[in-house]
Amino acid sequence: MADLTIVEKKKLEQFFGMGSGYVLDFSNRSFEEFVRDSVGLDIFDSRYDYGSGAKANRLRAFWMKESNAVVGKLLSDLLDWAEPKGVQHEVCCLIVNRLLGNSTSGSVAQSDGLAAATAASQHRSRELEKLRDEFLALASDADRARAGLALERVLNRLFHLYELQPREPFRVVGEQIDGSFELDSHIYLIESKWEKKPMPEADLLVFRGKIEGKSTFTRGVFIALNGISKEAQDAITRGKAPSFIVMDGWDLTMILNEKMTLPDFLRKRIRLLAEQGRVCVNFAELS
Numbered sequence: 001m002a003d004l005t006i007v008e009k010k011k012l013e014q015f016f017g018m019g020s021g022y023v024l025d026f027s028n029r030s031f032e033e034f035v036r037d038s039v040g041l042d043i044f045d046s047r048y049d050y051g052s053g054a055k056a057n058r059l060r061a062f063w064m065k066e067s068n069a070v071v072g073k074l075l076s077d078l079l080d081w082a083e084p085k086g087v088q089h090e091v092c093c094l095i096v097n098r099l100l101g102n103s104t105s106g107s108v109a110q111s112d113g114l115a116a117a118t119a120a121s122q123h124r125s126r127e128l129e130k131l132r133d134e135f136l137a138l139a140s141d142a143d144r145a146r147a148g149l150a151l152e153r154v155l156n157r158l159f160h161l162y163e164l165q166p167r168e169p170f171r172v173v174g175e176q177i178d179g180s181f182e183l184d185s186h187i188y189l190i191e192s193k194w195e196k197k198p199m200p201e202a203d204l205l206v207f208r209g210k211i212e213g214k215s216t217f218t219r220g221v222f223i224a225l226n227g228i229s230k231e232a233q234d235a236i237t238r239g240k241a242p243s244f245i246v247m248d249g250w251d252l253t254m255i256l257n258e259k260m261t262l263p264d265f266l267r268k269r270i271r272l273l274a275e276q277g278r279v280c281v282n283f284a285e286l287s
Helices: 007-017 028-039 055-065 069-083 087-100 104-139 144-161 199-211 232-238 249-254 263-275
Strands: 171-172 176-177 178-183 186-193 219-224 245-246
Touching: 007 055, 007 087, 007 144, 028 055, 055 069, 055 199, 055 249, 069 087, 069 199, 104 249, 144 178, 144 263, 176 186, 178 219, 186 199, 199 219, 199 245, 245 263, 249 263
Parallel strands: 186 219, 219 245
Antiparallel strands: 171 176, 178 186
């Protein structure tokens, strides 16, 4: 049994996106092949049956059954497979190094690295708290136009906090773009609306046109604080494959309260968009 701590398991699960039962972007077949190539074991063997039997649960069972060396080897290969994602990736590498038994000097470096990662995490928590307070204050602002502009600044700082390389509002051929960001080498356009009622279909169709006018690989996130109407949901998925997801005020509140990181939220939503064509998903379904 690998001697992973509860905190280390949580860090690994967050990085590998295991909350929804998946492990990174693996299918059952590709995950089986990857594990076999890495450590020569069959991850779908009955000894790794645990919970629902999903890939994430099988990896958890693997942690419980195998030694530090074997678990460390597989995790190391998984981290090589995944694209580095800032502090999270660095923390996971430190965990793997501990499992694989680095030298004393390496242990000192690990300790320093963990301290730096902890400090970075604490800094992010403080910044999220500030953004949450600002967001809540904006909700009571009677000037909705002013609140909408202030929201753009809050969102830009939030995306910066998670190292998603956001770009501030800009104009392209006479049209206004509220911003953009990069996630896993994909570019996403942003549209943010803070109206009193759910957004009608016209606004979403305009946003879809902005996305389609850029490239076939451009995607988008439509942030509607009070959601979108049922008619809008139907319209945006009728006849054409949707190219963006909708994020509402509750989603933003949960992220600001650290119920889920912004990158994890986006990855789960994009996966549901790709697999099921759903532009709107209740946050409770993601946990």
